[in-house]
Structures are given as C-alpha cells and as structure tokens.
Amino acid sequence: MSRPATAQDAAPASPAAAPSVALTNLRILDLTRVRAGPTCCRIFADFGADVIKIEAPDGIDPNETMSGARDGYDMLNLHRNKRSLTLNLKRKEGLAVFLKLVETADVVVENYRPDVKTRLGIDYEALKARNPRIILASISGFGQDGPYAKRAGFDQIAQGMGGLMWITGIPGQGPVRAGAAVADSTAGLYAATGILVALRERDVSGLGQWVQTSLLQSQIALCDFQAARYLIEGEVPPQNGNDHPYSTPMGVVETADGFINLAVGGDGQWRDLCTAIQRSDLAHHPDYATQPQRLAHRADVWALLTPIFAADTSASWLERLEAVGVPAGPIYRMDEVFADPQVAHLNVAQSVPHPRRGEVTLVGQPIGLSRTPAAVVAPLADKGADCDAILADVGFDSAEIAALRAEGVI
Structure with missing residues (x-):
C-alpha cells in the first residue's frame, strides 16, 4: 500500500548539503536510545563526527520499539547523520568487538540504568583499561548512585520531581507537564557540554574521564531562577499560568x-x-x-x-x-511556526532524501558557526547497514565479519 501524498512530494528536491567538518576528528560510540542520549549524540553527528549508532540485532532487546518506528518522524529526526552497527553486547564475542572499537574511539555515550554497564563489562574502568583517552558520558534518570539510582527515568517523571509541573499551568488546576520533553532534551544538551569540556581538558592532560548527568539534575537546572528563588529567598514559586512570575503585563x-x-x-x-x-x-x-x-x-x-x-x-x-x-x-x-519568514530565513527545517519516505524535512541545529556550520546530510541508516565498513575500519577481515554475522553477534 503506497503512502499518502504530502506537500513535500510536489516540491523539488533540495540540493544536497555538504557535511560539516567541525568535528571530523572525533569518533563517538552511541549506545543510547529514546531521547536524552540521542539528542546528545545528534549534536556531534551534525557537526561531522563519526557517530556509530550501536544497537542490538533483531530479537535481542525486548524494548527496542520504545523509541518508535524506525522510519517514524522521531527516529528520523534524532538519529540522522549516524552510521549503524548491530552488536550483541550480551555475548562475549560482541563485548570483544565493542572493546576493540573503544580503542579507536574518543567518546562512548550511554543511557542505561547505572548498573547495566557494569554488568555488561563496559563501565568506565573497563573502558579506560582499553583506552585511557576514552570519555564515557552517562545519562541516567536520577544519577549514577544514591537511593534512586536504579529507578527507570522518564521525562515526565523528571518534570514532576524537578519542580517544573508545579510552576506550569493555571493557578489551581493541578500540575501540568510541558508540551515537549524538556528534561530529556536538556539532559542531552548538558551531556554534550560535559563531553566538550572533557575533550578540551584531554588536550592538556592526555586523559579521558567520566561525564555524568541525569534527567533530574538537568530539570532542576532548567528551572534556574525559580529554583534559586526558593534556595535564596525561601519562596515556593506558584503556578502563574501565562503570566511572568514578576513582570506585568x-x-x-x-x-x-x-x-x-x-x-x-x-x-x-x-x-x-x-x-x-x-x-x-x-x-x-x-x-x-x-x-x-x-x-x-x-x-x-x-x-x-x-x-x-x-x-x-x-x-x-x-x-x-x-x-x-x-x-x-x-x-x-506548529504549521504556522514553519511558515514564518524569520524561521525560513534561519534555515531551521532541513531536508534529506530517504530511501522509503522520499525527501524528509528535519529540525536543524540551532547553532550557527561562521566557518564550520552543522549540516544534516543523511537520514537514519537502516539497522546494521554499516557493519562491514565499521568493522573493517578497526581491522576485521571479511571472513571474521562473516563469522560474527553467522553467529548472531552482529
């Protein structure tokens, strides 16, 4: 059954964008899913880093559909510009392949529950033993330790625990979530900031380090002056509806x-x-x-x-x-947002060809660089599409790759 025609079908294809060259010297191993981690890795991919999206082969991960349909708008927007490698980290052979990749990488990004990476054998100490320059970025719901460390973290839970839902909405109506995944997205941005700091420090020390953030911390930080209002003045900020807390009108x-x-x-x-x-x-x-x-x-x-x-x-x-x-x-x-002439001028919407959906338009990076800007150049790759090329990059020959595939490791 063919898909319905859209406005994009009638539009001429956009000229192909040139890849960014800002971060072409970096290799990022992306173990993340859902939103916070992919948001972090997308920044590096859009600025030209070699971001390798690592995911389990079909049938291994019972929660692999959590992020939605692979050709759906959310996955396409979050995972553009990345190469795809399937790898079963629960197998010792898969772990060996991953650690070999770590030897050539600059950064590993993960958003498992904190105990999972230790159980898999890919915690910071294990990675550092293979590559002292490696930077591990861990994004969790509530932190890597503490009484809530093993809880599953989701954006709306963090919005509630971080105070946002009681400062959002009309007075008296009860707590209200924001209309976007602000805790997830903010955690991804803070993780990317931490990685960039660690990379810059590595230029001096020659050593990597462990970067950590959480949805809860990021949500509290996003509340900013409202959080400071309580900490400094002892005032609990109320819901103000659409009114500013102190400026009128x-x-x-x-x-x-x-x-x-x-x-x-x-x-x-x-x-x-x-x-x-x-x-x-x-x-x-x-x-x-x-x-x-x-x-x-x-x-x-x-x-x-x-x-x-x-x-x-x-x-x-x-x-x-x-x-x-x-x-x-x-x-x-939202339709009016993208019809606004200033939004069009800022080139927020950027299009790439997709093998099944035709030309798809994605949300570009909101950062301008005068010499090395970000670019959206490729859609989400088919699952495992780059296995052979990635493994060949780190020294596996065709026979070894075929054996890994036959054994279900990739």
Whole structure:
C-alpha cells in the first residue's frame, strides 16, 4: 500500500548539503536510545563526527520499539547523520568487538540504568583499561548512585520531581507537564557540554574521564531562577499560568481574532504600551507607573488591557506594538511556526532524501558557526547497514565479519 501524498512530494528536491567538518576528528560510540542520549549524540553527528549508532540485532532487546518506528518522524529526526552497527553486547564475542572499537574511539555515550554497564563489562574502568583517552558520558534518570539510582527515568517523571509541573499551568488546576520533553532534551544538551569540556581538558592532560548527568539534575537546572528563588529567598514559586512570575503585563492577551504574547519588561516599555493603546493617562498612574506597582495591581492591569486588545486583530496589534518598540509576538501552532519568514530565513527545517519516505524535512541545529556550520546530510541508516565498513575500519577481515554475522553477534 503506497503512502499518502504530502506537500513535500510536489516540491523539488533540495540540493544536497555538504557535511560539516567541525568535528571530523572525533569518533563517538552511541549506545543510547529514546531521547536524552540521542539528542546528545545528534549534536556531534551534525557537526561531522563519526557517530556509530550501536544497537542490538533483531530479537535481542525486548524494548527496542520504545523509541518508535524506525522510519517514524522521531527516529528520523534524532538519529540522522549516524552510521549503524548491530552488536550483541550480551555475548562475549560482541563485548570483544565493542572493546576493540573503544580503542579507536574518543567518546562512548550511554543511557542505561547505572548498573547495566557494569554488568555488561563496559563501565568506565573497563573502558579506560582499553583506552585511557576514552570519555564515557552517562545519562541516567536520577544519577549514577544514591537511593534512586536504579529507578527507570522518564521525562515526565523528571518534570514532576524537578519542580517544573508545579510552576506550569493555571493557578489551581493541578500540575501540568510541558508540551515537549524538556528534561530529556536538556539532559542531552548538558551531556554534550560535559563531553566538550572533557575533550578540551584531554588536550592538556592526555586523559579521558567520566561525564555524568541525569534527567533530574538537568530539570532542576532548567528551572534556574525559580529554583534559586526558593534556595535564596525561601519562596515556593506558584503556578502563574501565562503570566511572568514578576513582570506585568507580560503574558497572553486575547485579540479580536486570536492571541498574542505581550512582554512589557520595564517602566519605559509600559509608557510605550500606553502610547500604543492610546491611554497616556495610565503611563504615570500611581498604581501602574513602576514594575512593583503593576505587580501589586496585576489583576487590575489585565482588566484594563483585556477589552482594549479584544477590539482589534492580532496582526494589527503586533504592527502597532512594534512601531513603538513594545516586545510582542504571535502564538503559533506548529504549521504556522514553519511558515514564518524569520524561521525560513534561519534555515531551521532541513531536508534529506530517504530511501522509503522520499525527501524528509528535519529540525536543524540551532547553532550557527561562521566557518564550520552543522549540516544534516543523511537520514537514519537502516539497522546494521554499516557493519562491514565499521568493522573493517578497526581491522576485521571479511571472513571474521562473516563469522560474527553467522553467529548472531552482529
């Protein structure tokens, strides 16, 4: 049965991007799955590192479908630009192959439960014995040790335990998860940061080290000023809905045909807003002239603004606010995000050809480099597609590779 036609089918194929050369000297062994670890490894792959995605042969891993369909949007977006090697690490022959790969690698990234790598024989001490320069990056749910170390970690659990769900949502409605996997994605970004620090330090010492982060730590760090608010002031941050915790008016306002974000961050911007709404009498009103006064009278501020903004369209308000320098912006659904001219200008969406789905468009790296930018050049490889080439790279001959395949090791 053929797949339904999409808008991409009618579009001309995009010219092939040139691979990035920023990190071509690095080899990364990617043992990760789901999201946090793949997010980390994707950064290195997009900047030109040789990232080898290592996964179990079919039928070995009972949870191999956890990440979704291989040709699905999530897998395609997370695992582009990587080579694929199947390897059964539960077999001694598979472990031997992996350790031989470690001898040629710079970084190993894993997000097993903390005890799994020791049981498999691929903990940091074992890897360091084979290659003292190796960097092991471990991403867990709750840390490599401690009372919760062996618990399974998932993004929503970390959002709850890290405080995010009680500072998100409308007051009184109960805890609310963020609409994206923020703990997973942040853990991946922190892991990549740790790896880059360890690589730079290795230039000095000549030695690798063990980089560790967790979903829980990363979620708490992402809460940032809200976490500091409690630690320093002893205040437990409440849910504020769409309002900023202390700036007013900063939040969502309804217009005649939708909603916009309004962001008045200072007293000068408040006066500019009063000009835009043709209410100069409010600019120096004793209840609203300063930020503390507006915060104290937040409900009154919104009560004044709500009927004013409801009388005109979003597009009109955005034009009027921009004219006087008041920060504001549209609130997009995802289709509108990618239709925005600034998003198109930033080249956030990048396309590659796929052997079964045709041209697929993925989310590019949000980092610009003037000489060695990231590039999306290849879709997720078929499982095990690069076994022969990868093993030949580290000295296996064709007969040895055939034997490993016959024995179910690869």
